Amino acid sequence: EAGVTQFPSHSVIEKGQTVTLRCDPISGHDNLYWYRRVMGKEIKFLLHFVKESKQDESGMPNNRFLAERTGGTYSTLKVQPAELEDSGVYFCASSHSGTVFGYTFGSGTRLTVV
């Protein structure tokens, strides 16, 4: 089966610009998560979708971040306007409701804001 795919793999943007990250979960996975890892720190939870609904968005840092999952398939995470502290690796993960095998992660998008 295809894994979780994310693109772009890398993005370098200037402060104040907008960037949209995309995640395609494993087909049939209802749960989709966004995480962020800043250099040397933990993989920090951002939000959780169940199908197209936001189950938990308590980890979203501020209103410059907007996540969507229209139709309950792929998800996008938009940062607008980007700030320097938004730099990091953004991971997406998906899981099937009731799975016992943990999450499957995408390869991540490395975002650098300069």
Place this chain on the structure above:
Amino acid sequence: GENVEQHPSTLSVQEGDSAVIKCTYSDSASNYFPWYKQELGKRPQLIIDIRSNVGEKKDQRIAVTLNKTAKHFSLHITETQPEDSAVYFCAASKWNNDMRFGAGTRLTVKP
């Protein structure tokens, strides 16, 4: 919400030695504790997990232990090899939902 702490942040061992990474969690309702290994430039990969109804689980050179009373769990790697070098993350969740991760441990195995 759940808070996971992980120690040490870096660990260097000689090839063949054992490595132990420890994590604590705060939510007593958490019942699923996976460990992920992230090699440089790659995605985190699940390497082993344990559920709250089990105290220990082993898979070849890797073992995890769980102490529910103390709310801590540990990863043990025996006979370490250079390819074990990576960042290891512990995590805790309730029924595989809303997983929270530790800060990671960078393990270096010196040949």
